[in-house]
Amino acid sequence: MTDHPHTPKTARVQSPARRASNAKSDIVAAAGFSEFPLDRVHRLIEPGPVIMVSTSRGGRPNLMTNGFNMSVVHDPPILALVVGPWDYSYDALRETRECVIAIPSIDLATRVVDVGNVSGRDVDKWKRFGFTPLPAITVAPPLVGECFANIECRVADDRLVADYNLWLLEATRVWLAESKRGLGEFHHRGDGTFSANGETIDMKRRMTKWQALVED
Amino acid sequence: MTDHPHTPKTARVQSPARRASNAKSDIVAAAGFSEFPLDRVHRLIEPGPVIMVSTSRGGRPNLMTNGFNMSVVHDPPILALVVGPWDYSYDALRETRECVIAIPSIDLATRVVDVGNVSGRDVDKWKRFGFTPLPAITVAPPLVGECFANIECRVADDRLVADYNLWLLEATRVWLAESKRGLGEFHHRGDGTFSANGETIDMKRRMTKWQALVED
Numbered sequence: 001m002t003d004h005p006h007t008p009k010t011a012r013v014q015s016p017a018r019r020a021s022n023a024k025s026d027i028v029a030a031a032g033f034s035e036f037p038l039d040r041v042h043r044l045i046e047p048g049p050v051i052m053v054s055t056s057r058g059g060r061p062n063l064m065t066n067g068f069n070m071s072v073v074h075d076p077p078i079l080a081l082v083v084g085p086w087d088y089s090y091d092a093l094r095e096t097r098e099c100v101i102a103i104p105s106i107d108l109a110t111r112v113v114d115v116g117n118v119s120g121r122d123v124d125k126w127k128r129f130g131f132t133p134l135p136a137i138t139v140a141p142p143l144v145g146e147c148f149a150n151i152e153c154r155v156a157d158d159r160l161v162a163d164y165n166l167w168l169l170e171a172t173r174v175w176l177a178e179s180k181r182g183l184g185e186f187h188h189r190g191d192g193t194f195s196a197n198g199e200t201i202d203m204k205r206r207m208t209k210w211q212a213l214v215e216d
Numbered sequence: 217m218t219d220h221p222h223t224p225k226t227a228r229v230q231s232p233a234r235r236a237s238n239a240k241s242d243i244v245a246a247a248g249f250s251e252f253p254l255d256r257v258h259r260l261i262e263p264g265p266v267i268m269v270s271t272s273r274g275g276r277p278n279l280m281t282n283g284f285n286m287s288v289v290h291d292p293p294i295l296a297l298v299v300g301p302w303d304y305s306y307d308a309l310r311e312t313r314e315c316v317i318a319i320p321s322i323d324l325a326t327r328v329v330d331v332g333n334v335s336g337r338d339v340d341k342w343k344r345f346g347f348t349p350l351p352a353i354t355v356a357p358p359l360v361g362e363c364f365a366n367i368e369c370r371v372a373d374d375r376l377v378a379d380y381n382l383w384l385l386e387a388t389r390v391w392l393a394e395s396k397r398g399l400g401e402f403h404h405r406g407d408g409t410f411s412a413n414g415e416t417i418d419m420k421r422r423m424t425k426w427q428a429l430v431e432d
């Protein structure tokens with residue numbers, strides 16, 4: 001039986017871009033990550049985690065540690081992040097307008113704090129602190145293989161950068177590796193001390209006004 | 217011995233405004249609160265707490281619960297907060313341009329979640345949920361007596377309110393009651409579950425690049 005004459009050939013051949021994207025997805029999946037819904041990204045950021053920000057400029061990736069971040073909009077998934085000129089990552093974010101937000105479990109706390117103590121101007125922090133770059137799908141900066149969550153982001157609004165170094169980012173792809181979550185994120189107390197997560201309290205049934213948030 | 221003729225009388229009499237401010241401070245102090253340094257307010261917000269926002273409009277105070285907040289600038293103490301038109305507090309914040317951010321300990325979690333489930337349009341949440349208003353010094357909305365921290369705030373920038381309901385606030389007075397801190401703040405996981413704080417890890421000595429932050 002022959003193809004219908006109007007069947008577009010492109011429906012049966014993969015574009016080079018699509019093949020490259022699939023190859024990257026295979027690498028990320030092999031590292032234990034699955035895609036996480038974009039409209040659920042607030043579940044990763046709202047708890048107030050210490051994060052790492054991955055950027056890439058001129059093919060040179062960098063990492064920084066950050067505690068000034070938040071969820072702004074559930075859907076579209078808009079996040080806010082402070083990155084200032086004192087951060088070497090600032091120029092990369094300004095020029096490329098993309099980054100990856102990686103969330104480390106508390107098992108990584110020592111290395112994450114050390115990442116915050118040196119500048120990418122001087123050292124390759126990926127090599128120095130033993131973090132593994134994995135290919136992102138929608139942005140150039142790499143995912144951080146050791147973190148349990150990676151959020152690919154593009155700059156959505158930079159109106160408050162000049163005055164406050166506050167960047168609004170839109171998540172474009174999110175990855176979660178439950179196997180790397182351990183005790184989950186940790187929280188900077190703003191003074192060089194950090195809180196681990198303790199008990200989790202389930203109040204889903206009390207959140208009657210916010211049913212959409214508590215659904216699985 | 218007589219006063220020097222040029223001694224200004226005002227140096228020895230209290231203005232009515234000053235007397236009123238002192239009277240308010242006495243009430244707040246009697247409730248267990250002490251002033252907390254403005255340039256340390258990030259130590260209260262950076263961990264990612266669930267907060268309550270106290271507003272007052274036409275002499276009518278209201279309370280809401282919020283998980284979308286962050287520290288933006290250490291000094292001046294700028295915070296960011298999402299309050300949208302779906303919140304009854306939105307009009308109060310827009311009209312008065314001031315609020316109090318109160319941080320509840322996890323012992324208050326049930327009442328704090330319940331505050332987030334009803335609208336101030338319908339009920340007086342202070343009365344319904346048993347929260348005690350205390351007089352603020354620099355703003356009209358009351359402090360929340362049961363919370364361990366209260367941050368008096370004025371709107372610093374509203375450029376991103378129209379598009380993202382994102383308010384930048386400047387802290388104008390901060391109060392801390394260690395006696396009410398208990399296990400401290402708690403964190404919304406974005407799905408109706410909440411994390412208590414567990415172990416605290418001290419990495420002050422590793423934060424060599426950020427000495428100013430780790431000083432007492």
